[in-house]
Every structure is written in structure tokens, then in C-alpha cells.
Amino acid sequence: MTDETAGHWRGWRAATEAALYGPDGFYRRPEGPGGHFRTSVHASPLFAEAVARLLCEVDEALDGPEPLDFVDMGAGRGELVTGVLAALPAGVAARTRAYAVEVATRPAGLDHRIEWRSAPPQGITGLLFANEWLDNVPVEVAEVDTSGVPRLVLVREDGTELLGERVSGAEAEWLDRWWPLSAEAGVRAEIGLPRDEAWASAVATLDRGLAVAVDYTHTADARPPFGTLTGFRQGRETPPVPDGSCDITAHVALDACAPLDALRSALPDARSGAHLLRQRDALRALGIAGARPPLALATTHPAAYVRALANAGESAELTAVGGLGDFGWLVQPVGIPNPLA
Numbered sequence: 001m002t003d004e005t006a007g008h009w010r011g012w013r014a015a016t017e018a019a020l021y022g023p024d025g026f027y028r029r030p031e032g033p034g035g036h037f038r039t040s041v042h043a044s045p046l047f048a049e050a051v052a053r054l055l056c057e058v059d060e061a062l063d064g065p066e067p068l069d070f071v072d073m074g075a076g077r078g079e080l081v082t083g084v085l086a087a088l089p090a091g092v093a094a095r096t097r098a099y100a101v102e103v104a105t106r107p108a109g110l111d112h113r114i115e116w117r118s119a120p121p122q123g124i125t126g127l128l129f130a131n132e133w134l135d136n137v138p139v140e141v142a143e144v145d146t147s148g149v150p151r152l153v154l155v156r157e158d159g160t161e162l163l164g165e166r167v168s169g170a171e172a173e174w175l176d177r178w179w180p181l182s183a184e185a186g187v188r189a190e191i192g193l194p195r196d197e198a199w200a201s202a203v204a205t206l207d208r209g210l211a212v213a214v215d216y217t218h219t220a221d222a223r224p225p226f227g228t229l230t231g232f233r234q235g236r237e238t239p240p241v242p243d244g245s246c247d248i249t250a251h252v253a254l255d256a257c258a259p260l261d262a263l264r265s266a267l268p269d270a271r272s273g274a275h276l277l278r279q280r281d282a283l284r285a286l287g288i289a290g291a292r293p294p295l296a297l298a299t300t301h302p303a304a305y306v307r308a309l310a311n312a313g314e315s316a317e318l319t320a321v322g323g324l325g326d327f328g329w330l331v332q333p334v335g336i337p338n339p340l341a
Contacts, residue, residue, distance in 0.1 A: 009154040009162065012229070013194065015242035016138035019157075021103050026244050027136075028104050039132050040214070040279070040324050041080045044314035048083025050286040054339065055084065055127045056092055058210045061336040062125060067095045069126030069209070073202060074133030075100035077107045081114055096126075120205045128202060128211045134252045135215045137198045140191045141229055142167050142175060148183030150175060159241035167191070178256040179223050188227035192253040199257040199330075208335035214279065216251040217328030224251070254330040274332040275341045279318070280325035285340055288315045 020027050040047040059068050072081040078100045085098055098114045099121060100106075106116035120128065141153040143163060150172070151163040167175060171191045175181060179189040203211045218224060231238040231246040240248045258274035319325040331340045 007156060009156055009164070011152055011164070012141040012155055012242070013138045015155050015157070016248045019242035019244045019248060020136060020138070022244065024244055025103075026247055027102075039076075040318055040327070041076075041083065041131060043317050043324060045083055045087075046288055046314050047283075047318055048080055049087040050283050050288050051080065051127075051129055052084045052087035053286045054129075054210075054212070055088065055096075057339040058127045058336065059092060061210075061339060062208060065125050065208075067097045067125075068092065069097050069099070069121075069124045069128075071099045071101060071120050071124055071126070071128040071205075073101045073120065073128060073130035074136065075102040075116075077104075078102075078110050078114060078116075080129070080131055082111055085111060085113060120202060122205050124206045124209060126209045128206060128209070130199075130202065130211075130213045130215075132215055134195045134199060134213055134254075134257070135249045136247070137195045138248075139194055139250060140167075140171060141188060141227060142171075142181065142191055143188045144181050144183065144185055146185045148185070150181050150189075153188070155242060157241075157243045159239055159243075174256070178220060178253055182225075187225050188229075189223070190227050190229060190250045190253075192256050195252055196257050203332055203334065206334040209333075210336065210339065211332045211334065213252070213254060213257065213330040213332075214327055215254065216249075216326075217254040218251050219253070219255045219276075219328075223253075252328070254328045257330055258332055273338070274330060275338050277329050277331070277340065278325060279327035279329055280321070282329040282331070282340055283315075283319055283325075288318060 019025060055068070055070055059065070070081065070084060075081055081098050081100050085093055085096065088096060100114050100116050101118070101120050102116070103118060110116070142150045143153050144150050145163055150167045152165055152167055153161050154164040155161050171193060174191055174193045175189060178192065181187050181189055199213060228251040229240050229248070230250070231240040231248050233246040238246050240246070242248060254276055317324060329340070331338055
């Protein structure tokens with residue numbers, strides 16, 4: 001941001017957009033997101049292996065297309081797509097077209113097989129995977145005033161806030177449907193409409209295959225009363241200040257992202273529609289169990305025991321209650337059965 005904009009009031013959506021994705025924005029820094037916070041991708045290579053396994057299941061459901069697409073949305077510095085390519089069977093890897101979608105420039109030394117893009121390609125046949133992408137799609141913040149009226153929150157570059165105009169139009173409709181606010185002064189919500197639209201646009205790039213969004217989430221039955229907007233810098237949570245010095249993120253209402261007639265997680269048969277589940281359940285379905293190896297293995301095959309024990313620890317972190325295992329997975333098939341239903 002410039003000195004001219006530092007004292008300007010604007011909504012959190014515009015302020016976050018500039019702070020994260022502007023010319024000097026946080027996501028354009030050379031260290032990338034991995035320099036400031038740890039995702040499932042950074043926690044263990046087992047995560048990329050599970051995604052590779054899911055891509056193989058999609059490939060099977062597609063009856064082995066030629067070629068097979070894998071799109072990594074919000075790719076950071078290409079860590080996930082690199083790990084997926086390395087974990088694929090040789091035959092599948094040979095016909096996989098890999099795409100990394102990110103606003104930052106292509107990192108040096110990235111595998112030449114990966115196409116670096118600012119937007120996903122059209123006509124995808126395969127798997128589109130968005131790991132912690134939607135939480136960084138900027139949104140407006142609403143807060144209830146002393147008269148019980150939800151108003152947009154305005155912010156300056158230094159993080160100072162004040163209440164602006166009343167929430168209206170499509171944003172008010174979204175709040176009424178997905179995050180109705182009480183009349184208590186000070187309660188807040190993040191208006192997830194831009195995320196719904198971003199997800200719909202991403203899913204629309206698929207001709208056939210599967211789209212998966214993985215993120216911190218909450219659902220309509222348990223929305224946080226004061227929102228979740230926060231910042232991260234160098235591995236620590238920090239106040240969300242939109243000056244480009246920190247990440248700015250908020251949990252995602254994943255239940256609002258899928259079309260209403262497609263979200264069928266509460267129904268007995270969800271194989272043809274979108275499905276919402278926790279990461280621990282998704283990863284267990286993909287073979288990430290977290291079970292400790294038998295102690296007898298330490299005597300018969302000590303090296304194998306050590307490797308298995310390390311894998312068990314990493315699996316446990318990826319599936320932990322109160323940690324990464326609580327992430328939501330929104331799984332939306334297009335023209336194929338849902339492999340995780």
C-alpha cells in the first residue's frame with residue numbers, strides 16, 4: 001500500500017485483496033506461504049501421497065483418460081503438485097498434465113512438467129484440488145451495531161476499524177441464509193459470498209472429474225459468534241493488519257460453497273452430489289490410518305519399525321482432533337461417482 005491509501009477506510013475485502021495480492025503483497029514474497037505457516041502439505045509427504053491416491057481413484061472412475069489433469073489451486077511454491085507427481089505410479093504420472101495455480105511468480109527449479117498459471121485451465125478431466133485456497137479469498141466482514149443492525153466493517157492499513165453502511169443486497173441475503181446474526185451488538189460474521197462464487201468458477205472448469213476444497217471450516221449449526229478473521233506471520237497468529245506484513249485469513253463456510261441441490265452430506269446416498277467431511281475421515285479413506293506399528297517389528301526389522309513409527313506420527317498429526325484432522329473437505333464430483341462418499 002502507498003502513503004496515499006494508508007489512512008483510507010475501505011471494506012475488509014478490498015483491504016485484504018491489496019495486502020495479499022497487490023504488487024508488494026504478502027503472497028508475492030519470495031519465501032511463499034510456507035515461510036509463515038504450516039499446512040498439511042508441509043506437515044508430511046503422506047498428504048501428497050493421499051492426494052495422489054485420490055487422483056488414481058479419479059483416473060479409474062474416468063476409465064483411464066488420455067491425458068489426466070491435476071490442478072493445484074493456491075499452489076504456494078508448488079509443494080503439493082510436486083509431491084503428487086512424485087507419488088504417482090509411473091504409468092499414471094506419464095500421462096498426467098500438472099497445473100499449479102498461483103498469483104506469485106513461478107519458483108526457480110520447479111519440475112518442468114508443471115505448468116504455472118494464474119488461473120486454472122478450462123476443460124479439465126481429472127482432479128482439481130484446492131488446499132487452503134478459499135480461506136484466502138478475501139471477504140467482507142459484518143458487525144452488528146448498537147441498534148441491532150449488521151453493518152460492513154471498514155478498516156485502515158494499520159488495522160483500525162469502524163462500522164460503515166448497512167449490509168444489503170446479495171450480501172444481506174447470504175447472511176440471512178448462511179450466517180444469520182443476532183441483534184447483540186458486536187457479533188460478527190465473514191460474508192462468504194465471494195468464496196461461493198470462486199468455488200463455483202473453479203468447479204466449472206471441470207468437464208469430468210472431481211473438485212476438492214480443503215480448509216478450516218465451520219457449518220451453519222456452529223458458526224463462531226465473533227467471526228474468525230486473523231493474521232499469521234512467521235508461524236505465529238497475529239492481529240489481521242492489512243499492510244502486507246502478514247497473511248490474512250478466515251475460516252470457510254464450506255457448506256455454503258456447494259450448490260444447495262448438490263450438497264447431500266446428510267443423505268444416505270451422496271455419491272452423485274457434493275459431500276462434506278472431516279480431513280481425518282477423508283485421509284483414512286485414502287489409507288492414512290495413523291496406527292502404530294507392532295512392537296515385534298522393532299526386533300525383526302528395526303529400520304522398517306522406525307520408518308513405520310515416523311509414518312504413524314505424521315499420520316496422527318494429519319488426522320488429529322483439534323488440529324489438522326478437523327479441516328473440512330468439500331468433495332464435488334462432476335460426471336463421475338464420488339470416490340469419498
